[in-house]
Amino acid sequence: MLQTHQNPVYEYARSPDQDAATPVHHPLIVVGAGPVGMAAGLDAATQGIPAVILDDNNTVSVGSRAVCYAKRALEILDRLGCGQRMVDKGITWNLGKVFFRDDQVYSFNLLPESDHHRPAFINLQQYYLEEYMVNQIERSPQLDLRWKSRVIAVQDEDDRVRIRVETPEGEYSLTCDYLVVADGANSGIRKMMGLESSGQVFQDRFLIADVVMESDFPPERWFWFDPPFHKGGSTLLHRQADNVWRIDFQLGWDADPEEEKKPENVIPRLKAMLGEDTRFDLEWTSVYTFQCRRMDRFRHGRLFFVGDAAHQVSPFGARGANSGFQDTDNLLWKIKLVLEEQAPDSLLDSYDTERVPAADENILNSTRSTDFITPKSKVSHIFRDATLLLAEEYPFARSLVNSGRLSVPSVYRNSPLNTPDTEIFDSPMQPGTPSTDAPVNDDAWFLQQIANNRFNGLYFSQSAGSLNSDEQAILSNLASDSPVPLNLLVVDLDPAASCPAGVAPIRDSKGLLKQRFDGRPGTFYLFRPDQHVSARWRQLEPKKVAQALARATGRS
Amino acid sequence: MIETRKLNTQPALKRPDDFYNALVDMHRELNEEQSQLANAKLILLLANHIGDEEALEEALKIAAEGLG
Numbered sequence: 001m002l003q004t005h006q007n008p009v010y011e012y013a014r015s016p017d018q019d020a021a022t023p024v025h026h027p028l029i030v031v032g033a034g035p036v037g038m039a040a041g042l043d044a045a046t047q048g049i050p051a052v053i054l055d056d057n058n059t060v061s062v063g064s065r066a067v068c069y070a071k072r073a074l075e076i077l078d079r080l081g082c083g084q085r086m087v088d089k090g091i092t093w094n095l096g097k098v099f100f101r102d103d104q105v106y107s108f109n110l111l112p113e114s115d116h117h118r119p120a121f122i123n124l125q126q127y128y129l130e131e132y133m134v135n136q137i138e139r140s141p142q143l144d145l146r147w148k149s150r151v152i153a154v155q156d157e158d159d160r161v162r163i164r165v166e167t168p169e170g171e172y173s174l175t176c177d178y179l180v181v182a183d184g185a186n187s188g189i190r191k192m193m194g195l196e197s198s199g200q201v202f203q204d205r206f207l208i209a210d211v212v213m214e215s216d217f218p219p220e221r222w223f224w225f226d227p228p229f230h231k232g233g234s235t236l237l238h239r240q241a242d243n244v245w246r247i248d249f250q251l252g253w254d255a256d257p258e259e260e261k262k263p264e265n266v267i268p269r270l271k272a273m274l275g276e277d278t279r280f281d282l283e284w285t286s287v288y289t290f291q292c293r294r295m296d297r298f299r300h301g302r303l304f305f306v307g308d309a310a311h312q313v314s315p316f317g318a319r320g321a322n323s324g325f326q327d328t329d330n331l332l333w334k335i336k337l338v339l340e341e342q343a344p345d346s347l348l349d350s351y352d353t354e355r356v357p358a359a360d361e362n363i364l365n366s367t368r369s370t371d372f373i374t375p376k377s378k379v380s381h382i383f384r385d386a387t388l389l390l391a392e393e394y395p396f397a398r399s400l401v402n403s404g405r406l407s408v409p410s411v412y413r414n415s416p417l418n419t420p421d422t423e424i425f426d427s428p429m430q431p432g433t434p435s436t437d438a439p440v441n442d443d444a445w446f447l448q449q450i451a452n453n454r455f456n457g458l459y460f461s462q463s464a465g466s467l468n469s470d471e472q473a474i475l476s477n478l479a480s481d482s483p484v485p486l487n488l489l490v491v492d493l494d495p496a497a498s499c500p501a502g503v504a505p506i507r508d509s510k511g512l513l514k515q516r517f518d519g520r521p522g523t524f525y526l527f528r529p530d531q532h533v534s535a536r537w538r539q540l541e542p543k544k545v546a547q548a549l550a551r552a553t554g555r556s
Numbered sequence: 557m558i559e560t561r562k563l564n565t566q567p568a569l570k571r572p573d574d575f576y577n578a579l580v581d582m583h584r585e586l587n588e589e590q591s592q593l594a595n596a597k598l599i600l601l602l603a604n605h606i607g608d609e610e611a612l613e614e615a616l617k618i619a620a621e622g623l624g
């Protein structure tokens with residue numbers, strides 16, 4: 001088979017820790033260098049925490065796996081310093097099309113609003129994503145990624161975690177304040193700790209085929225229910241980088257995975273789909289099954305489970321890695337504040353409080369998609385077909401068609417870290433919501449301005465262009481007295497207007513900040529370091545801001 | 557019997573016999589499988605027209621009452 005990509009091989013290197021007389025202590029150790037473990041490491045480094053990442057392998061993901069990365073994941077990767085490379089290499093798309101038998105049923109645009117830095121989705125082979133993350137890690141003096149280092153024992157002692165690492169040159173021990181467990185869906189550490197992940201196994205098999213072809217299919221997500229070239233099943237087509245196209249065929253439970261993935265069986269399927277005359281080269285085939293499940297809790301003492309180790313979803317909706325990135329996005333700023341004694345240990349419990357419901361939301365959505373795509377009973381099959389038959393002509397039925405509800409970030413609606421609204425806002429940016437984006441300044445974006453791993457405030461002043469002396473005093477006190485790092489941005493200050501220390505102007509270049517946040521004069525938004533809104537008011541009151549900061553850091 | 561808050565379970569059709577006849581008539585030319593599909597489409601169309609989730613939930617409950 002053709003290979004457009006060679007997996008890099010990373011050398012095992014002996015660490016001085018292996019020669020230490022007593023186990024060396026690190027603030028943070030991450031187990032697993034998949035996308036989520038690496039995001040944890042990179043996040044730690046951007047927060048200023050040195051971290052060791054251990055992986056039992058010596059390369060990136062092999063073959064075809066995750067494809068679609070969502071807007072929010074890209075925004076997180078931007079904060080970690082490697083989003084742009086992925087967008088440059090990836091295929092940007094916003095449009096999805098759904099077909100039933102011979103006909104197109106409808107199409108949908110996932111990013112109906114313009115003026116966002118990142119698109120709804122990019123497609124990129126998982127090995128590229130991981131490779132770019134490895135490169136980013138290699139650039140950071142704070143990070144030490146150790147290949148061929150398998151964690152074989154974990155002990156949560158009261159004041160530290162002790163782990164045992166196996167390498168080609170024997171074993172050694174390490175200790176850390178916190179252990180981030182990102183060892184994937186079959187988490188060995190989960191099992192070692194006697195913990196479970198429970199849920200539902202789906203009785204279906206899907207064939208993945210990656211083909212290389214020059215084609216003028218547009219960069220869109222195409223999904224077929226019961227197409228003429230694959231009767232009775234569903235098929236999904238995605239374009240990836242390097243002219244590699246990813247095709248998923250639903251095979252049913254009785255299919256023999258070994259037989260199905262043989263090129264002599266895959267190629268006829270592809271020819272039926274792409275046309276006898278289309279030239280293509282097969283690059284990869286595999287057959288997968290899937291589950292939807294999660295652990296009861298993601299925090300266990302000093303251990304934090306993230307990504308597939310904590311929760312697993314079916315691939316429909318691309319909610320796996322995308323939600324894993326939101327786990328570490330949520331966790332690392334909290335670990336930073338607790339390590340620096342700026343927040344109590346209980347802040348770390350909010351990782352559980354916020355991410356467990358998020359996992360449930362992802363599991364619910366991907367389970368429903370799976371049920372629609374692979375109906376479990378005769379009657380659900382009938383309703384499925386009825387919906388698709390109606391959808392072509394009757395708009396109402398399109399909203400019922402479920403070919404995967406594509407990953408959107410969770411809103412931490414009921415989080416104890418939020419300060420609930422007490423006033424009316426004509427903006428969906430309620431507390432708990434990840435911030436929306438907008439163009440600001442010259443060719444810059446709002447989310448870039450609040451990607452500083454600090455709390456941020458956004459203020460729409462009372463009178464356009466300037467701050468009165470009260471406002472100046474309040475803002476300057478907020479900036480200087482805040483118990484945690486806080487940056488303040490004031491919208492559309494005149495260049496000549498005076499601006500107190502710790503406060504920076506931000507230009508609402510298209511008026512969209514004002515629109516998207518309903519920024520009437522006096523409005524103030526407080527954002528957490530992970531860019532989720534923590535509170536908002538119609539008037540700037542220092543006491544309220546202080547209380548909201550205390551809540552958001554677990555101090556009240 | 558299930559009490560309803562939203563779903564009207566009192567007579568509302570002006571010509572009930574006509575509707576009943578039309579309903580059965582719809583299936584006359586259809587085989588078993590087509591009939592099931594037509595019923596499913598009908599339910600989806602009507603559910604959307606009703607649009608009130610609470611009323612629909614009440615209808616779902618009544619429909620399954622005493623069967624399973």
Ligand SMILES: Cc1cc2nc3c(=O)[nH]c(=O)nc-3n(C[C@H](O)[C@H](O)[C@H](O)COP(=O)(O)OP(=O)(O)OC[C@H]3O[C@@H](n4cnc5c(N)ncnc54)[C@H](O)[C@@H]3O)c2cc1C
Binds near residue numbers: 035067068126185308
């Ligand atoms: C067919 C398919 C399609 C998918 N499509 C998408 C998609 O489009 N979008 C999306 O977001 N997600 C998708 N996913 C899901 C995505 O691939 C996973 O969610 C993602 O890889 C999870 O990352 P992770 O870092 O949690 O775990 P993994 O990627 O599994 O990484 C775990 C790492 O830990 C290492 N490890 C394990 N045990 C140890 C140990 N004891 N010591 C040291 N290291 C250890 C492993 O070697 C591995 O490198 C898809 C998955 C599949 C199967």
